[in-house]
Amino acid sequence: MVNQIKQWIQVARRRHYIHPYLFIAPLVISFTIFRLYPSFQTLRYSFYQVELLKQKTTWIGMENFLALFEDEIFIRSFINTLKYCLYMVPISTVIGLVLAVFLNVKFRMSNFFKAICFSPYITSTVAAAMVWSWLYNPQFGLFNAVLKLLHLHPQSWLASSRQALMSVIIFSIWKIVGYNIIIFIAGLQTIPNVYYEAATIDGAGPFTRFFRITLPLLVPTTTFILIYNTILAFQVFDQVFVLTGGGPAHASTVVVMEIYQQAFLKYRFGYAAAMAVVLFVCILAITIVQYVISERREVVY
């Protein structure tokens, strides 16, 4: 073994690829310590009853996973997460695409509008959520003030179990649309103009050009946006924590919120780890499905 390693080092020196490994070593080491190790530890904990204060772990096999199927709050949080994903991802993608198409045209102050659209994405989620919690305030909030001006009935927003999740979704769409726009603009700029010119000569109108040229050639970009947003949606936590805390009556609780509650408020680390493993498996499955479907739809002209 030692001789093999020595041989490998000699070869690596001759071929000058020791340096790249040295350069990426800090990243690999920190990734291993702060990502890989905790992930494997989480997987391990999911099969144990973990009592950190008593420094005790007890093997319980699949009990944590079986308990999840009987936990109404976890099931509710999973359904809420799916709803959140089903609304947030397509709506933010469509809005991002439409705005990107408009902003891709050169006009006066187009860069300024791009910056305006992107600014919510670079704002701290917690800070933005705190501001939005005031916008949603039933008595003093801007949204209800506008509704009253328009002689419409003010809404409860975050104070209502029927509106809380949707209020969080609206915030999240506002937050992520800017990022989608930038990525879509980058994708639009890779489409050669010659296709649009040829289509125009053949008599294709703007909608035909959009649906027959732009959309198909944007499949890789759209795939990336959908996968990225889906992963983000499944991992949502900050805005839920700040805006609603998961309430009222678990109406807006999501899986990561439930993981936080179980681990850090109820000290059930093993159970929380099992939830995290289930979440990981779901995200992985959906990501694979999305990728396979989009590969089939990719078009090359």
Place this chain on the structure above:
Amino acid sequence: MNKLFVVGKLLLTLAVVMVFTVGAAATETIVLWYPGGEITSVALLFHEKDLFSEFEVQNDCRVELVAQDYDFMQQKIFTALASQKAVPDILFIDQSWVPGFLKEDALDQVPEVDAAAWLEAVDPVVKQASDYGEGTMYCYPQYGADIYGLTWNKDYFAEAGLDPEIAPQTWEEFREYCVKTCKKDEAGNIIRVGYAIRHLGQPHGVVHKFLWALWSAGADLVTDPKALRGGKAAFNNEGGRKALQLVYDMLYTDKSTSLDFPDPRTAFLQGLASMQISETISIQTRQPTEAPNLKWGVAMPPVMEKGMTPATNYNPWVYAVPRTAQHKDLTWKAIKWINSKEKDYQFCVKYRMTPRYKENWDREPLVSDPYIVALRAMIPYAHPYPNNLGLNGIMEALGTAIQKVWHKEASVDEALNEAERLANKAIEEAAK
């Protein structure tokens, strides 16, 4: 020669520095964690610079006061205890957190001799809150405990033709007063509620503000409130159903309140609510700055029917010591010192709070302060929280049920049945 002189000076300086640093290191330091900000007025005393200076001189030690963010304080305590690093010596915490820590066997017991002396000297309600069974104590309740009372806006009462000095005594009167003092705009939207409800946030907080109704209806959280283990949920009964139905009827039948005013104390101080039931201490400390012109009264929450015994919460903040704290003897000494009879009197006078020692209630100016007098009349009816180790689970289950009913997500029976099942599960798990 010069060189020798310089070296000599350097060595002397080094020696002096070492003497002082070694001397300083030899001094024991005990660390106290308390919630920073304005989450609780009883933590105001930790802002005093020389709070422990007399104790420090007497015991040649240092007491370090560290403010923690209330929202994350429990997690920080847990992390420190689990990692056994930077474990604080004294925890100043909400008593409703204690069962969670006891369940993890994380707290040290008060020395028996000190516990016996304390239980002998304090007010009966303080004694009830301090005793975890057969004279065992795990914490010392702080002065100025949160006694929940009904506070009302006297101007709004007068405006509605009600006697501004008398609070509603029964649930029927309470509903009537809410209807009369509620205000709506031209479109029929409520702009001032008769009674502000707490229904958002952590379920525990929702339960805190509901307990007066539960207890006055003859229900409870658990069958044996003093026992650490065992018992069953005691709220899925006629009393529990009536308590939930009371606010439900005010929301949807009387329409004298609304879910759109979720912070009762703030709504009351801002003039958006005529009445609210929560910590009287909070209104007493916030009103002079936030609502200086507010004329308000404080009384016991109303009873279900005339002739019934009123009930309310007594929820103190407490001093506790983690089992893994390093300087336990000195720590308990410090806690005893800050909770002595004289210190109790001194702080209660300074901060206008309710004392714990029986004798201090009868000393001026406490005996003639109208606010303290009002609370003194209420305290015999105050209930501390149950000691049950499953308390967190019970509160969460009931809090969720309350939210579901008031948000029309479930009927009263459905919500209470589910809450009882979950609460009993929490009690069973905690008893293991």
